[in-house]
Structures are given as structure tokens and as C-alpha cells.
Amino acid sequence: MQDFDYIIVGAGSAGCVLADKLSASGKHQVLLLEAGPSDRRFWVRVPIGYGISYHDAQVNWKYQSEPDPGINGRKMYFPRGKVVGGSSSINALIYHRGQANDYDDWATAGNPGWDYNSVAKIYDSFELVSKVGAEDRVLPTCSGLSVTDATASYHPLTDKFADMCEQMQMPVSRSPVMEGHSAGPYFITTRHGTRCSSAVAFLHPATNRPNLTVLTNMTAQRIGFQGRRATNVDCLYHGRETTFNAGCEVLLAAGAINSPQLLQLSGVGPQGVIRDAGLEVVLDQPNVGSHMQDHLGVNYIYKANRPTLNDILGRWSGRIFAGIEYLLRRTGPLSLSVNQFGGLVKSSPDRAFPDTQLYLNPLSYQSFYKGKRALTKPDKFSGFIMSFNSCRPVSEGHVRIRSSDPTMAPAITPNYLSAQEDVDDVIRMARLILRMQQTPAIRETLCAPPITPLDNMTDDEIVDDFRQRCSTVFHPCCTARMGPDPRTSAVNSRLKVHGIEGLRVCDASVFPNITSANTNAPTLVVAHRAAEMILADA
Numbered sequence: 015m016q017d018f019d020y021i022i023v024g025a026g027s028a029g030c031v032l033a034d035k036l037s038a039s040g041k042h043q044v045l046l047l048e049a050g051p052s053d054r055r056f057w058v059r060v061p062i063g064y065g066i067s068y069h070d071a072q073v074n075w076k077y078q079s080e081p082d083p084g085i086n087g088r089k090m091y092f093p094r095g096k097v098v099g100g101s102s103s104i105n106a107l108i109y110h111r112g113q114a115n116d117y118d119d120w121a122t123a124g125n126p127g128w129d130y131n132s133v134a135k136i137y138d139s140f141e142l143v144s145k146v147g148a149e150d151r152v153l154p155t156c157s158g159l160s161v162t163d164a165t166a167s168y169h170p171l172t173d174k175f176a177d178m179c180e181q182m183q184m185p186v187s188r189s190p191v192m193e194g195h196s197a198g199p200y201f202i203t204t205r206h207g208t209r210c211s212s213a214v215a216f217l218h219p220a221t222n223r224p225n226l227t228v229l230t231n232m233t234a235q236r237i238g239f240q241g242r243r244a245t246n247v248d249c250l251y252h253g254r255e256t257t258f259n260a261g262c263e264v265l266l267a268a269g270a271i272n273s274p275q276l277l278q279l280s281g282v283g284p285q286g287v288i289r290d291a292g293l294e295v296v297l298d299q300p301n302v303g304s305h306m307q308d309h310l311g312v313n314y315i316y317k318a319n320r321p322t323l324n325d326i327l328g329r330w331s332g333r334i335f336a337g338i339e340y341l342l343r344r345t346g347p348l349s350l351s352v353n354q355f356g357g358l359v360k361s362s363p364d365r366a367f368p369d370t371q372l373y374l375n376p377l378s379y380q381s382f383y384k385g386k387r388a389l390t391k392p393d394k395f396s397g398f399i400m401s402f403n404s405c406r407p408v409s410e411g412h413v414r415i416r417s418s419d420p421t422m423a424p425a426i427t428p429n430y431l432s433a434q435e436d437v438d439d440v441i442r443m444a445r446l447i448l449r450m451q452q453t454p455a456i457r458e459t460l461c462a463p464p465i466t467p468l469d470n471m472t473d474d475e476i477v478d479d480f481r482q483r484c485s486t487v488f489h490p491c492c493t494a495r496m497g498p499d500p501r502t503s504a505v506n507s508r509l510k511v512h513g514i515e516g517l518r519v520c521d522a523s524v525f526p527n528i529t530s531a532n533t534n535a536p537t538l539v540v541a542h543r544a545a546e547m548i549l550a551d552a
């Protein structure tokens with residue numbers, strides 16, 4: 015049994031920020047618990063390695079959803095990082111804040127201080143923006159998130175994508191954008207050609223502080239309470255149980271699947287679920303694990319009349335050349351994401367806000383090989399992908415424990431496409447892709463008709479095809495959402511669990527609504543703001 019002021023559960027995107035900020039003054043004893051191993055691994059550090067970490071049980075929880083009627087009864091594979099850096103150590107590196115109204119909606123839902131003007135200042139405080147090859151002021155070990163403009167290294171096909179957007183009269187930029195209405199090259203979170211996870215950005219520079227203890231392979235199993243005050247965390251380390259005491263607060267940063275799981279295992283959640291698992295109820299809180307939102311996307315594949323990344327990453331000779339380039343200079347396709355171009359656009363001009371996120375990748379993959387991420391097996395032909403997801407789907411799912419056993423994966427029920435609005439989005443957005451593929455810029459790059467014949471498909475056929483082929487974009491959130499009313503939310507705007515003392519949730523679980531783009535950036539902002547509030551309340 016050891017005592018700390020703050021115990022942070024989960025060293026992911028959020029947990030690494032909390033560990034840095036709470037230990038910075040030297041005044042507080044901080045413990046960071048991580049179920050996975052250290053992130054000092056080759057394929058975690060090499061950007062393209064996310065194709066490998068995707069199925070690597072050593073660094074990935076590898077969850078499966080329940081069979082979901084909205085996707086023709088399929089189970090969805092749910093990778094989540096189980097390693098220092100969490101999902102930011104295995105993600106696809108795109109950096110995008112979303113749009114202002116995402117956060118303004120958080121504030122309007124009764125959460126003061128979460129509007130875009132307020133969070134933009136926080137973003138500005140931790141982003142280190144530079145161009146690839148011009149990162150002189152970013153030392154390999156400096157604190158802050160490297161957000162890199164890698165446009166100069168992107169595949170020439172991205173110029174065609176920009177031309178296409180111009181021909182569609184969509185807002186488009188030839189340099190990366192990180193917020194609002196525009197397509198363009200994506201910013202990525204790399205530093206000198208290696209992944210800049212939340213661990214690299216925030217935790218590693220802080221690890222030598224004497225008041226910060228980081229324990230890996232340490233799985234939190236339940237939070238202990240005295241009455242309704244969180245006081246300790248029981249953990250499992252290589253089969254041995256151990257307990258840590260929190261003098262001030264327990265801070266959950268285990269992510270949108272595991273934070274609600276841990277709350278339910280600790281007796282905080284829907285009472286029926288807790289009782290069915292044979293556990294004692296500390297607080298009946300139906301919103302813990304509910305309201306899960308996620309982005310759901312689909313790829314449309316095109317055969318190109320010119321070389322694409324398939325011609326490099328799909329051939330041994332190309333891979334060896336790219337590997338040598340990477341090892342010698344930290345440049346080339348291995349130093350990048352395959353998601354090189356995209357952004358937030360309107361599926362039709364009458365939409366009030368951009369409602370569609372695009373991913374236009376100079377690479378294609380469609381065959382499924384068990385246990386291999388499709389992108390590690392590019393198509394044999396020169397191909398590329400145009401893909402979309404709805405920015406703000408409204409279908410809600412949930413996460414529920416199945417038993418009192420902390421090692422048993424929770425049941426993840428996404429309820430994809432359960433709202434008609436989301437089905438309507440699919441049709442409108444697929445029709446947008448159809449118009450995109452009909453532009454001169456795209457037509458002149460094709461050597462064969464598009465593989466999915468969108469131009470000959472009815473609305474029903476488009477939806478059927480989507481249900482059959484769509485995939486999570488890996489952005490589950492809102493499973494312990496914030497709000498002023500305990501009847502509709504799990505935590506308040508200071509991220510304290512309603513009705514419980516000494517316990518906050520500080521990760522993607524607390525989003526009141528999903529943001530329009532990728533969720534790493536907003537999770538980092540949640541953690542920074544959480545740290546400010548925790549220190550203010552100390």
C-alpha cells in the first residue's frame with residue numbers, strides 16, 4: 015500500500031498530459047498507472063507502424079463490438095492502445111481540432127469554459143507547429159505536441175485531390191488546415207520523422223521528476239470508496255494484487271471504453287448492470303457507459319493510371335527502398351500517415367456546417383487477411399481511396415461490464431446507424447463522392463471504372479453497401495459525458511463524477527458530443543483543461 019496525492023489511471027493521450035501538468039510544480043506526489051508496456055518499441059515510433067500495432071496484442075486491447083444490426087449484424091473490431099501513450103501510440107497520426115461549433119455545443123449543453131474561444135487558447139499553448147525538415151526549434155525531447163506540415167513529402171496524387179476540390183468549388187487549401195471548413199493536406203503528429211504520441215510530447219520530458227511515479231503493466235481493477243469518496247485504486251501487476259491510496263483525487267484517463275468499465279466495476283454506473291455482475295452499487299448512475307458516439311466510414315477504391323503508394327508499399331523492392339530511406343534519413347512513406355489529404359466539407363451547399371470528413375489516400379486496400387491490417391496489404395494494382403464519414407452522427411451506443419471480472423472485455427454496443435439521420439447522411443455523402451469521382455481531375459487519373467458503381471446505385475443499394483463494408487474510424491467517446499444534470503450526464507463541467515467526491519474522468523469519455531474530426535486533439539484539450547481545474551481545486 016502506497017500513498018500519493020493524485021492517481022491517474024491510464025497513460026494514454028489524456029493520462030500523459032495529466033501526469034506532466036500535475037507533477038510540474040513538484041508539490042504533488044503523482045502516480046500514473048498503465049496496463050500496457052513501455053512505448054519504447056520500433057513499430058510504435060515509426061509512423062507507418064500503425065498498420066502493425068493495429069493487431070498487435072502486446073500494445074492493443076483488440077476489442078470486438080457486439081453484433082450490430084445497423085451494420086448487417088457484423089461485429090466491429092475496436093483497436094485501442096494498451097501501451098504508454100495509449101491510442102496516441104497506435105493511431106493514424108492525423109491532427110485536426112474539428113470545428114468551433116463542436117466545442118460551442120459543449121458549452122451550450124451547460125458546460126461553461128468549454129466553448130471554442132476558451133479551448134483555442136489551450137490548443138495554442140501546447141501545439142508546436144512546423145514543416146517537415148524545418149523542425150530546428152523542436153528538440154527531440156522537448157515538451158509540447160509536434161504538429162507537422164508534411165505536405166512536401168506527400169504523394170503527388172494529393173495535388174490531384176486539391177484540383178478536384180477546386181473543380182467542385184469546395185473550400186480547399188494547398189497547405190494543411192487544423193480546424194473548420196476546408197479540405198487540404200492533413201497535419202500529422204510526428205517529430206523528426208517519428209511518432210509524436212502524447213507520451214513523447216508530454217510524459218517523457220517529465221519522467222525524471224522525483225514526484226512522478228509511472229508504473230507500466232499495472233492494471234487498475236477497481237476504485238475503492240469510503241462512503242462516496244474515492245480513496246484508493248486496487249491493481250493487478252503480473253498476477254499480484256496491490257493497492258494505492260489517493261490523498262486528493264483519483265483521475266480516470268483509461269479511455270472511452272475502459273473508463274466506464276472501471277467505474278461500473280467499482281459500483282458506479284447503471285445499478286442493473288452492476289447488480290447483474292454481482293457487485294455492490296456505490297452510486298446508481300445510468301449515464302456511465304451510455305451515449306457512446308463514434309465515426310463510421312467507408313472506402314471507395316479507384317484504379318489509377320499512374321503509380322500510387324501501392325507501387326511502393328505493396329512491393330518488396332519498394333518496401334526495402336522505403337525502409338532504407340527511413341533508416342538513413344527518417345523521411346519517405348514510412349515517416350508519414352497514409353491519410354494524406356482530406357478535411358471537413360459540406361455534403362451539399364445547404365448544410366449549415368461542414369457535415370462530412372473526407373480521407374483521400376494515395377493508396378488502396380480492399381482484401382481482408384485475418385489478423386493483418388488491410389493497409390499492410392495494399393492492392394496489387396496502382397490504386398487510391400476516397401472515403402467519408404459523417405462528422406456528427408447522432409446514433410448512440412453503450413459500454414457495459416459483463417461480469418465482476420476486470421479482465422473480461424466489456425460489451426461494446428455501438429448501435430451504428432440506429433438513427434435515420436445517420437442513414438440519410440450516408441446517402442448524401444456517397445453522392446458527394448460520386449460527384450467527386452466525376453470531376454476532370456479524378457477522371458483523368460483513372461484507368462478503369464470505379465470499383466463501387468455509385469453512379470448506378472439506388473439509395474438503398476448505397477446504404478446496403480455501406481452497412482456491409484463500413485468500419486469504425488476509431489473515435490468512440492461520450493461514455494461518461496459531461497453536463498450539469500446527473501440525470502443526463504456522468505460528470506460535471508469540472509469533470510467530477512456527479513455525486514462522488516475525489517473522482518474525475520478526464521479523457522474522451524467526457525465529450526458531451528463527438529467532435530467533427532479526429533479525436534486525439536480534443537482529448538488532449540480535455541486533459542489540459544482538466545489539469546488546470548484539478549490544480550485550481552488543490
Ligand SMILES: Cc1cc2nc3c(=O)[nH]c(=O)nc-3n(C[C@H](O)[C@H](O)[C@H](O)COP(=O)(O)OP(=O)(O)OC[C@H]3O[C@@H](n4cnc5c(N)ncnc54)[C@H](O)[C@@H]3O)c2cc1C
Pocket residue numbers: 023024025026027028029047048049050068093094095096097098099100101102104105106107108109110232233234235267268269270272273276487488489490521522523532533534535537
Ligand atoms: C487505430 C486508431 C487510429 C486512430 N487514428 C486517429 C488519428 O489519426 N487522429 C486522431 O486524432 N485520433 C485518432 N484515433 C483516436 C485517438 O487516438 C483517441 O481518441 C485518443 O487517443 C483517446 O485518448 P484517451 O486518453 O481517451 O484514451 P487512450 O489514449 O486510449 O488511453 C487510455 C489508456 O488507458 C490504459 N488503460 C485502460 N484501462 C486501464 C486500466 N484498467 N488500468 C490501467 N490502464 C488502463 C490503456 O492501456 C491506454 O493506454 C485513433 C485511434 C485508434 C485506436
